[in-house]
Amino acid sequence: MNQDPYTVLGVSPDSDEVAVKKAYKKLAMKHHPDREGGSEAKMKEITEAYNRIKKGDTGQNPFGDGNFQWSGSGMSQEDLHDILSGFGNFGDIFGQRGGPHPDVKYRNTSRKGRDVAMNLPITFHQMWHGHEHLIQVNGNTLSVKTPPFVKNGTKIRYTGHGLPPRQMGTPGDLIITVSIQRDNKYSIEGGNLVAEHEISVWDAMTGSVTEYTHIDDRVLKISIKEGTQHNQVQRIPGYGLDGSDLFIRLHINIPKNLTEEQKNAIIKWNTK
Numbered sequence: 108m109n110q111d112p113y114t115v116l117g118v119s120p121d122s123d124e125v126a127v128k129k130a131y132k133k134l135a136m137k138h139h140p141d142r143e144g145g146s147e148a149k150m151k152e153i154t155e156a157y158n159r160i161k162k163g164d165t166g167q168n169p170f171g172d173g174n175f176q177w178s179g180s181g182m183s184q185e186d187l188h189d190i191l192s193g194f195g196n197f198g199d200i201f202g203q204r205g206g207p208h209p210d211v212k213y214r215n216t217s218r219k220g221r222d223v224a225m226n227l228p229i230t231f232h233q234m235w236h237g238h239e240h241l242i243q244v245n246g247n248t249l250s251v252k253t254p255p256f257v258k259n260g261t262k263i264r265y266t267g268h269g270l271p272p273r274q275m276g277t278p279g280d281l282i283i284t285v286s287i288q289r290d291n292k293y294s295i296e297g298g299n300l301v302a303e304h305e306i307s308v309w310d311a312m313t314g315s316v317t318e319y320t321h322i323d324d325r326v327l328k329i330s331i332k333e334g335t336q337h338n339q340v341q342r343i344p345g346y347g348l349d350g351s352d353l354f355i356r357l358h359i360n361i362p363k364n365l366t367e368e369q370k371n372a373i374i375k376w377n378t379k
Contacts (some may be wrong), residue, residue, distance in 0.1 A: 112156035137326035177296065205271040220270040225282045227255055227263075231290040235322050244268050244281055251283060256349045259287040293322060300347040301340075301354045304329070311335040311359045319355060321346060329355065 114121050116130045131153060136142070138149040215328050227240060239257040241248055249268060253261075262284050269279025287295070294301050316331035320326050329341060337359045346353035365373070 110152075110156075112159040115153055115156035116160070126193065127157070127160055129366065142289070150334040152159050218272045218274055218276035220272040220276065222267040222279040223281050225281060225283050226286050227253070227259075228286045228288050230288055231293045234287050245270075247279070253285060257285055259285065272374065295348070296354075298353055301356055302359060304355050305358045305360045306331055306335070308361055311337075311357075321353070331357070335359070 113122070116127060118127055118130045122130075134153045135150065137145075138153065139145045140147045140150060164299070171179050189255065223244070225242070225244075227242070229238060229240070233253065234257055235255060237257075238252045238253055240253065242251055243249075245268070249265065251263065251265075253263075263283055265281040265283070267278045268281035271278050294303075298303065300322075302319070302322075304317075306315075306317055309315075310317060310331050315331050317329050317331055318326055319329050325346075327343065327346070329343070335357060337357070339357050341355045341357065343353040343355060345351075362369075
C-alpha cells in the first residue's frame with residue numbers, strides 16, 4: 108500500500124499549496140542525488156508524493172470546502188523551475204507534465220563555465236631557453252611557463268581559469284596556444300633549426316673561416332669553402348633543437364659602394 112503523501116512530505120492534510128511546495132523544495136534540496144547523502148529512491152518517493160497531492164490522488168479532500176485549487180494537474184515545468192531553481196539544469200528527473208518519469212535518471216546538475224582560448228606569442232630566444240610569461244586573465248595575473256624547445260602550436264590548459272558558470276558549477280578552463288614569432292635570423296623548417304648568416308663575397312669566392320654567434324651565445328667557427336654559393340647550407344651537428352643538428356644558410360653580402368679601384372680590379376679579374 109502506498110504511503111500517505113502528506114506523511115512523506117511531512118505536512119498536514121490541510122496545508123495549502125505554498126506550504127506543500129515549500130516542504131517539497133526543502134526535501135528535494137536535501138535528498139537530491141547530486142548532493143552528499145542524497146538518494147534517488149527518496150527523491151523519487153517525495154516527487155511522487157508531491158504529484159499525488161497536486162492531482163488530488165490522496166484518498167481524501169485535503170482542503171475541506173473545495174475552494175482551494177491547484178494551478179494544474181501534475182508537475183509543470185514552471186513548478187520545476189520554481190521549486191528546484193537552485194539546482195540549475197535538473198536534467199531527466201521528470202518526464203512530460205504529469206509526474207515523474209518511470210525510469211528516473213539523474214544528471215549532474217553542475218555546469219562548467221565556458222573555456223577561454225588565448226594566443227601566446229613567444230620569441231625564438233624564449234622558445235630556446237624557456238620563459239615565464241605573466242598574463243592578465245579575468246583581472247588576475249597568471250604565470251605561464253613555457254619549457255625550452257616548446258613547439259609552435261603547443262596547447263597549455265589551465266583548469267578553472269576560464270569564464271565563470273552562469274549558475275552552479277565550476278569555471279571553464281583557459282587554453283593557451285603557443286605561437287613562435289618570426290625572427291630575422293632563425294626559423295624552424297621541417298623540425299630543424301635554421302640560422303641565417305652573412306659572409307662577404309670575398310670569403311665566398313676565396314674561402315675562409317668565419318665566426319657565428321649561436322642563439323645560446325656560443326661562438327662557432329665555420330669553414331667557408333672556396334666557391335660557396337648564395338643560400339648554400341652547412342650542417343653543424345649537435346647545435347640544433349634539443350641537441351639535434353643546426354643548419355646555417357649562408358647569404359653572400361654583395362657590396363653596394365665600390366671604389367673605382369675595386370671596380371677596375373673586379374673587371375680585370377672577370378676578363379681573365
